[in-house]
Amino acid sequence: MAKITLDIFRFDEAVDVVPHRDAVVVDIPETTTVLDALETAKADVDGSISFRRSCRSAICGSCSMNINGITGLACKTPCNTVMDETGAIKIDPTPNFQPMKDLVVHMDPFWDKYARLKPYLQPSDSDSAHERERRVSPDDMKKLVDVANCVMCATCYALCPVVSVDPAFAGPAAIAYAYRFIEDVRDGQRKERIAQISEDYLWLCAHCYACSYCPKHVDPNDRIIDVKRAAIKDRVLMNERGPRHALVVTKWIKKVGMLHETELIAGTIGRFNVRGLLKVAPLGLRMAYKGKMPPMFLKPIPKVDEVRTIFDALEVPVS
Amino acid sequence: MSATLLPEDLPLDAHRRTQSAQRGRYGFFPGCVAKESCKELFNSTMLLADKLGIELIELTAASCCGASVVNDVNRDVARVLNARTYAQAEALGLDDVITICSTCTGHMRAANKELLESEERMDHANAILGKFGATYHGKVTVRHLLWLLIDDIGLDRLRAMVVRPLNGLKVAPFYGCHIIRPESVNGWESARHPHSLEDVIEAIGGEAIDYAGKTRCCGFHIQLEKDDVAANMVGQNMRMAQDHGAEAVLTPCPLCHLALDGYQADAAARWGRTDLPTFHLPQLVAFALGVPADRLGLNKHLIDPRTILVERELIA
Numbered sequence: 001m002a003k004i005t006l007d008i009f010r011f012d013e014a015v016d017v018v019p020h021r022d023a024v025v026v027d028i029p030e031t032t033t034v035l036d037a038l039e040t041a042k043a044d045v046d047g048s049i050s051f052r053r054s055c056r057s058a059i060c061g062s063c064s065m066n067i068n069g070i071t072g073l074a075c076k077t078p079c080n081t082v083m084d085e086t087g088a089i090k091i092d093p094t095p096n097f098q099p100m101k102d103l104v105v106h107m108d109p110f111w112d113k114y115a116r117l118k119p120y121l122q123p124s125d126s127d128s129a130h131e132r133e134r135r136v137s138p139d140d141m142k143k144l145v146d147v148a149n150c151v152m153c154a155t156c157y158a159l160c161p162v163v164s165v166d167p168a169f170a171g172p173a174a175i176a177y178a179y180r181f182i183e184d185v186r187d188g189q190r191k192e193r194i195a196q197i198s199e200d201y202l203w204l205c206a207h208c209y210a211c212s213y214c215p216k217h218v219d220p221n222d223r224i225i226d227v228k229r230a231a232i233k234d235r236v237l238m239n240e241r242g243p244r245h246a247l248v249v250t251k252w253i254k255k256v257g258m259l260h261e262t263e264l265i266a267g268t269i270g271r272f273n274v275r276g277l278l279k280v281a282p283l284g285l286r287m288a289y290k291g292k293m294p295p296m297f298l299k300p301i302p303k304v305d306e307v308r309t310i311f312d313a314l315e316v317p318v319s
Numbered sequence: 320m321s322a323t324l325l326p327e328d329l330p331l332d333a334h335r336r337t338q339s340a341q342r343g344r345y346g347f348f349p350g351c352v353a354k355e356s357c358k359e360l361f362n363s364t365m366l367l368a369d370k371l372g373i374e375l376i377e378l379t380a381a382s383c384c385g386a387s388v389v390n391d392v393n394r395d396v397a398r399v400l401n402a403r404t405y406a407q408a409e410a411l412g413l414d415d416v417i418t419i420c421s422t423c424t425g426h427m428r429a430a431n432k433e434l435l436e437s438e439e440r441m442d443h444a445n446a447i448l449g450k451f452g453a454t455y456h457g458k459v460t461v462r463h464l465l466w467l468l469i470d471d472i473g474l475d476r477l478r479a480m481v482v483r484p485l486n487g488l489k490v491a492p493f494y495g496c497h498i499i500r501p502e503s504v505n506g507w508e509s510a511r512h513p514h515s516l517e518d519v520i521e522a523i524g525g526e527a528i529d530y531a532g533k534t535r536c537c538g539f540h541i542q543l544e545k546d547d548v549a550a551n552m553v554g555q556n557m558r559m560a561q562d563h564g565a566e567a568v569l570t571p572c573p574l575c576h577l578a579l580d581g582y583q584a585d586a587a588a589r590w591g592r593t594d595l596p597t598f599h600l601p602q603l604v605a606f607a608l609g610v611p612a613d614r615l616g617l618n619k620h621l622i623d624p625r626t627i628l629v630e631r632e633l634i635a
């Protein structure tokens with residue numbers, strides 16, 4: 001048994017203007033989960049402490065919170081893996097969400113983005129036209145099972161730095177779930193789905209891997225790349241900056257073996273998009289003044305034909 | 320505490336003692352940005368290598384690692400491009416490829432992991448390399464210069480080499496993403512509680528500042544997608560750093576450098592002025608080891624780091 005101090009964020013939007021913190025001491029084995037520690041605190045010390053939970057076994061996705069700076073499921077986090085030397089654990093609501101009461105947050109933005117996916121199968125023909133069930137081969141199903149494990153706990157959404165500065169971004173879970181339908185052979189709305197998620201800023205993912213801490217190993221970061229590849233393969237909204245950027249980088253690596261910084265700026269923004277180019281111009285001018293401009297022309301690397309052989313062997317699209 | 324947070328499949332090769340390390344002769348992959356807009360990084364790396372007494376043999380025929388971008392187009396090409404680079408290192412008798420860019424580190428390690436984990440993928444890559452007579456035998460480890468400093472040189476030796484200690488300069492370490500995440504690829508240290516940059520800062524006489532932004536993304540990869548979002552990501556992190564007392568920032572990645580150095584001005588409207596000068600890792604270490612400041616390309620930065628060095632009486 002150990003004395004563990006839970007330092008809890010307290011706030012009730014119905015009455016409080018500013019949040020405060022309460023320190024609650026519980027006497028429990030150190031291997032207890034943070035969720036059970038909170039349950040003990042609520043049962044024995046202060047019944048008004050609010051938090052979401054249901055399954056207590058990482059299945060319902062209710063209990064995501066910020067535990068000593070790390071966001072994750074409280075029911076999957078043993079106290080002894082997070083408490084500091086003094087036995088204290090700081091507990092806050094998940095970041096990127098508006099607090100409602102204590103550790104309970106307003107989940108609406110997360111659900112809204114999910115709802116926009118139309119998260120149900122939309123086959124291309126009606127069920128009555130089918131004499132048998134719609135079949136999926138084991139291989140096709142394998143692609144979907146990991147994503148289907150998503151419990152919508154929003155841990156990834158809370159960790160995403162792009163969501164934190166631009167709430168319009170769909171966020172990792174919604175893109176991963178879009179993948180679940182885009183790659184489902186029974187679905188008939190593949191292109192529409194790719195277009196919808198592209199418009200919800202698929203290409204704004206910063207590749208930061210913060211969402212790799214998904215407690216259910218959905219790896220949204222990798223599914224996002226899968227959806228981008230699907231967009232390029234099906235040539236959906238190819239005139240947007242994201243796919244243009246990907247293709248111009250690829251094209252120049254094939255040409256010179258290296259990234260071509262100057263070409264990729266013009267190629268992404270659009271050579272004739274004067275407004276867009278002027279917007280990056282101030283930074284460009286500041287850099288040029290410091291002698292920091294990337295070169296206009298790049299000499300190909302030695303044996304660049306080997307690089308081209310690789311691109312050709314793999315039939316990599318470059319436009 | 321941090322050990323328990325590491326994934327079980329921690330890729331221990333990050334700490335491997337390579338033959339290259341034993342001989343002090345390494346394969347060197349500078350990456351595109353250190354050859355294009357961040358030449359000062361390339362130059363200070365070579366000057367630092369001199370001071371450390373190690374030989375960095377540039378893989379001059381290596382291609383771009385593919386960054387995070389070519390993966391968006393094709394799932395195999397980055398893996399095969401990097402296999403070609405590793406084959407070149409092996410042909411030179413080098414089993415260690417040192418990088419100075421976090422994005423290179425992360426993506427080259429990911430490619431290597433994919434190759435080493437599957438015979439099928441290795442054979443697939445070698446079938447293509449075979450078209451021009453190259454083979455990758457799987458002997459290479461990819462590491463960042465930061466890890467070389469700590470594992471091969473050692474913090475004690477580094478401390479002993481310092482001739483110009485930083486006088487307690489308050490430096491905010493900025494890890495960013497790809498040198499730590501995903502842990503299953505990098506795994507040199509815990510991505511949630513890293514301390515390598517802090518250790519180096521302290522070894523060269525600085526004081527490391529702690530702030531939550533140190534492991535957050537700088538937004539570099541979406542600058543061209545939506546520059547205001549990228550600028551805000553810089554502003555958010557630099558605001559935290561300054562609020563915790565930072566006078567300067569240290570980063571192991573030229574892309575982070577371009578973002579932090581280039582976008583603080585644009586982020587000022589929302590986050591207030593921060594103007595924190597940003598050092599490349601080898602710049603600040605080389606400086607402490609006695610390389611003259613005027614050889615480090617500090618004048619190339621948009622936020623001039625010489626101002627704080629003068630203020631702290633580290634240069635005249």
Ligand code: SF4
Nearest residue numbers: 150151153154156214
């Ligand atoms: S992807 Fe993972 S972290 Fe994100 S909501 Fe689903 S289960 Fe939670």
Ligand code: SF4
Nearest residue numbers: 160205206208209211
């Ligand atoms: S990888 Fe993309 S989606 Fe995931 S946290 Fe980073 S920016 Fe967000």
Ligand code: SF4
Nearest residue numbers: 350351352384422423
């Ligand atoms: S990560 Fe960037 S700098 Fe490094 S090789 Fe790839 S494109 Fe070049």
Ligand code: SF4
Nearest residue numbers: 495496497537574575
């Ligand atoms: S911090 Fe920036 S440059 Fe560094 S890896 Fe992340 S996005 Fe890339």
Ligand code: FES
Nearest residue numbers: 056060061063075
């Ligand atoms: S209580 Fe259900 S996931 Fe934690």
